[in-house]
Amino acid sequence: MLRAFDEFEVEYLVVGGVAALTYGASRLTEDLDCVIKRNDANLDKVALALKSINARLRVTGLTDEEARKLPLLIDRHTLKSMGLSTWMTDCGPIDLLAGLESTIHNFREFDSLNERARVFQGDGFSFRVASLSDVIESKEFFDRPKDRVALEELRRIRDSSRDDMHLRDSEIDLLNSLVGKRLRAYGSSKPGVDLGFAVEDVFLEFEDAVIAIREDFVSTNVCGDVSDYLALRIDTGYSKRLEADQQGG
Numbered sequence: 001m002l003r004a005f006d007e008f009e010v011e012y013l014v015v016g017g018v019a020a021l022t023y024g025a026s027r028l029t030e031d032l033d034c035v036i037k038r039n040d041a042n043l044d045k046v047a048l049a050l051k052s053i054n055a056r057l058r059v060t061g062l063t064d065e066e067a068r069k070l071p072l073l074i075d076r077h078t079l080k081s082m083g084l085s086t087w088m089t090d091c092g093p094i095d096l097l098a099g100l101e102s103t104i105h106n107f108r109e110f111d112s113l114n115e116r117a118r119v120f121q122g123d124g125f126s127f128r129v130a131s132l133s134d135v136i137e138s139k140e141f142f143d144r145p146k147d148r149v150a151l152e153e154l155r156r157i158r159d160s161s162r163d164d165m166h167l168r169d170s171e172i173d174l175l176n177s178l179v180g181k182r183l184r185a186y187g188s189s190k191p192g193v194d195l196g197f198a199v200e201d202v203f204l205e206f207e208d209a210v211i212a213i214r215e216d217f218v219s220t221n222v223c224g225d226v227s228d229y230l231a232l233r234i235d236t237g238y239s240k241r242l243e244a245d246q247q248g249g
């Protein structure tokens with residue numbers, strides 16, 4: 001299924017149970033969940049990929065044979081009209097999502113999730129998976145019985161990963177510098193705001209970014225110094241968030 005997405009150059013992120021399995025969880029899942037980028041060009045590619053694996057809607061109360069007979073045109077317009085669509089294909093079931101709900105960040109679409117996504121290698125192709133933190137936050141939001149069962153293991157995996165990838169002294173120095181710079185910029189844009197309460201939250205946010213970016217640095221074999229790469233990625237990403245916050249305020 002992912003190979004079809006790769007063949008048609010679809011922009012997507014694996015989420016849900018398959019994402020959890022990718023990070024090392026043991027709980028099996030029956031279908032593949034993907035968040036897709038919802039611009040016209042990408043939806044055209046999604047439609048081509050779905051048709052290449054004989055996709056048909058998965059509808060409660062209908063057999064697969066009955067669903068095959070539904071008069072459905074698979075194109076960008078159909079996909080755009082669906083926030084969530086459930087499909088059966090020759091490769092198995094797949095759910096296509098517009099984004100992920102979160103107890104912390106509210107609803108997050110592809111571009112926001114993609115900032116923290118990780119790249120994994122399949123059999124002759126690569127695929128992107130939403131960050132483990134985003135997968136956990138989504139399950140915390142829905143809080144279904146199956147989510148609660150999965151969360152215990154996922155949190156252990158997350159905490160173990162953080163223990164294995166504790167911040168180096170040079171990265172802590174970098175964080176202090178960048179956090180101070182960003183907070184000063186924020187303060188100058190909103191005179192009189194009390195920034196003291198935000199320091200710890202911002203630092204933790206940067207800490208998560210360092211871990212994710214360092215993994216990306218290693219997995220993509222980026223040339224150069226990791227500290228420079230960290231500084232560039234974090235500073236650029238946070239600058240965009242600052243700009244959005246200023247426009248919103």
